[in-house]
Amino acid sequence: MTKKRALISVSDKTGVVTFAKGLVEQGIEIISTGGTKAVLEEAGIPTVSIEEVTGFPEMMDGRVKTLHPKIHGGLLGRRDLSAHIKAMESHGIQPIDFVCVNLYPFKETILKDGVTAAEAIENIDIGGPSMLRSAAKNHAFVTAVVDPKDYERVLVELREAGETTFVTRQQLAAKVFRHTAAYDALIAEYLTDLVDEKEPESLTLTYDLKQTLRYGENSHQQAAFYQDALPVSFSIASAKQLHGKELSYNNIKDADAAIRISREFEQPAVVAVKHMNPCGIGIGETIDEAYHYAYTADPVSIFGGIIVLNREVNAQIAEKMHKLFLEIIIAPSFSKEGFEILSSKKNLRLMTLDFSNKNQAIKDEKVSVLGGLLIQNQDLVEEAAENWQVVTKRQPTVDELTALEFAWKAVKHVKSNGIVVANSHRTLGIGAGQMNRVGSVQIAIDQAGTMINDAVLASDAFFPMGDSVEYAGKCGVKAIVQPGGSIKDQESIEMADKYDIAMVFTEIRHFRH
Template sequence: MTKKRALISVSDKTGIIAFAKGLVELGVEIISTGGTKSTLEAEGIPTISIEEVTEFPEMLDGRVKTLHPKIHGGLLGRRDVMSHVKEMEANGIQPIDFVCVNLYPFKETILKEETTQEQAIENIDIGGPSMLRSAAKNHQFVTVVVDPMDYDQLLAELSKTGETTFATRQKLAAKVFRHTAGYDAMIAEYLTEAVGEKEPESLTLTYDLKQVLRYGENSHQNAAFYQNAIPVDFSIANAKQLHGKELSYNNIKDADAAIRISREFDQPAVVAVKHMNPCGIGIGETINEAYQYAYEADPVSIFGGIIVLNREVDKDVAEKMHQLFLEIIIAPSFSVEAFTLLSAKKNLRLMTLDFSQKDQAIEDEKVSVLGGLLIQNQDIVKEKSENWHVVTKRRPTIDELNALEFSWKTVKHVKSNAIVVANSHQTLGIGAGQMNRVGSVEIAIKQAGAKVNGAVLASDAFFPMGDSVEYAGKNGIKAIVQPGGSIKDQESIDMADKYGIAMIFTDIRHFRH
């Protein structure tokens, strides 16, 4: 009886020595090539070279070595079809029963800043995916493994019966096609970006499983967290958890919202988020001052919230946060004293994030809908207040302009219809997600309370009529920033003039649905 054969060719050599030795002990012959062959032979593991099997030399700098009928015939030939068996015998093709292959490190190559396009292309594997796909297609007879994590399980199964089950082969084959699809998706994305294609005729995406979640938005929903195959440094997916219980589905969404908002500020800033909306944002000369402003913005809603700070958490700030029930605290770092204090709460998630990467290239936003996917670039337009124009008789003061700039950075992250009442260093009231704009205005002004007098107001989209401006004027708002663009803009302008409000049009809308 012909001995069983395994073809082994791997870039990632993790665990390969033990796996190959295990196969040899079970009477399996090893076919190998290149660096893998040298690695195995250095450990005393006998191998058969690809050239011995194909009777054809490796050529074109290694680009052609396994693309040969004696390899792919051995992988694809069906052992239950007599015509296949006869053709294989007539052409000297021996069956290959096991394939252990992983691919050229394309991902690792393109992650290096110094990589040229030529180097990237040279790391596109051709023979590897071809062998994997051939073996996976014929998984009725061939066992194919692409992940070193599967070596031990495979050897254990072979040790018991000398065979793998069809269920195992099918499971491994499915993993292979996921793997090659993800590999090709990365290549497709890289080359698509290289040629500047913005709306390709088909979209290929690949993500890696980061975490199976306990449940989704509600306890009866299953959920998992996948992250980009090419990691995004400034993201919740790349934040490092130092302490606390695992993140939930809603934690991840809220933390993502808070991280996006924190990206707006270079000075010390603290962002508190609750249910995808900011409930308090503060900026200051120090992170301690910024935190105090964020807390005072809404000391009720911050309870159970997510906090992002763009400076190290020191002992003073930690002592203040320690007094509250919070879900997550994210910062560039924690002092030893701060971490010791906060980690005393066993469930509080403490996470670090590299804020130096906040302005790196921003990926597109992807939103699922029934039967499809919406894609848009993120709302990161850089605005300059000198490009805004005053449309009222009164111009804003310097202090009011600073407050308008702060509130405009904030309102773009609030769910529409969005209204933010603020001063130059903190939010005072936030109206979000209402079906009409005046409703959001009323909520924001009511939340601001006595602090509304002399404050400014930002609206993410235009006012459809003058009622919102009138309500703001009656309650002490002194300046408004909005995009403009309504057919009734003049009604809002006239109302602002009536109440002595300075109003600015930006000509840019920041509607967040």
């Protein structure tokens, strides 16, 4: 009986010596290359070089070494077909029964600062994926191992039965093809970005499992959280959880919404989110002041919400938040006292996030639909109030213009039809997700209550007619910001003039569905 052989060639050498020793103990001969061979021999493990198998030297700086019929014939040859066995015998090809390979560190290379295209391309593995794919295709006879986590599983089966089970080989083969597909997807993404291709004919995406979730939006739905294979540091996926129970599906979506809103502000800001919509946004000279404004914006809806602060959580704010039922608090850091106060709540999730990277290059956002995927760049258009057009007889005052700028930043994060009533430092009322715009206006103004006096109003899209402006004017709104662009803009302008409202057009819409 021919002695079984294993080909081992790994970039990540974690656990490889133990694994190789275990194979040798089962009478398996080891074929190896380069650095892996040196590591194994230093550990006293006898190996056969690739050159001895192929009769051909490595060349071109190691680019060509395993791409040879004596390697791939040994991997792909079917042991149950006489024609394959005959071909192997006539060409001096010995079967290879195990392949333990992991790939050149392409991902790690492109994540380095200042990496050149030449360095990235040199770290594209060719031979490794080829051997893995050959072995995985022929998994009826060959065990393909790409993940060090699977070493022990293989060794246990060998010790117990002298071979791996078909189910194990099948599962490992599936992992190989997932691994090589993800590897190729990163290469495709890198090269596509390199040539600035905006709409490639095929979209290749890859994500890494971050956590399995207890359930999805509802308890009867299964769910999992995957992180971009090239992590975005300013994201809920990269936030570090310091305390509290595991995040849920809805927690993650709400936290993502809150983080996006917080990106709008440089000054101390606090954002409270409930069901993907802001329920309170406050800015101030200090983070304590910003928190006060965010909380008083809607002290009812904040119950069970998520709060993001763009400054450290101190003891004073912690004491106030401790009195509330909250799901998550995210901040750049927590003071020692602040953390001690909040961590006394067993289930409250406390998370830190690197706000220094909030302006990093942002990837396109992707939304699944039945049978497909929508992709667009994020709504990060640069806007300046000096480019807005005043369309009414009355000009906004300096204070009104400051409030309009704040409200405009807030409304772009409200689900359409989105309306925000605000002053210069906090939201006063928010109308979200209504099927008609005047309905959202009524909700936002009703929520603002007596604070409507001297307030301003922002609308994420144009008013289709003058009824919304009329309602706002009757209730005391003093200034409005909206994109404009309706065929009935003049009706809204005349209604604003009737109620002495200053109204500006931005010519930019901010729908958020």
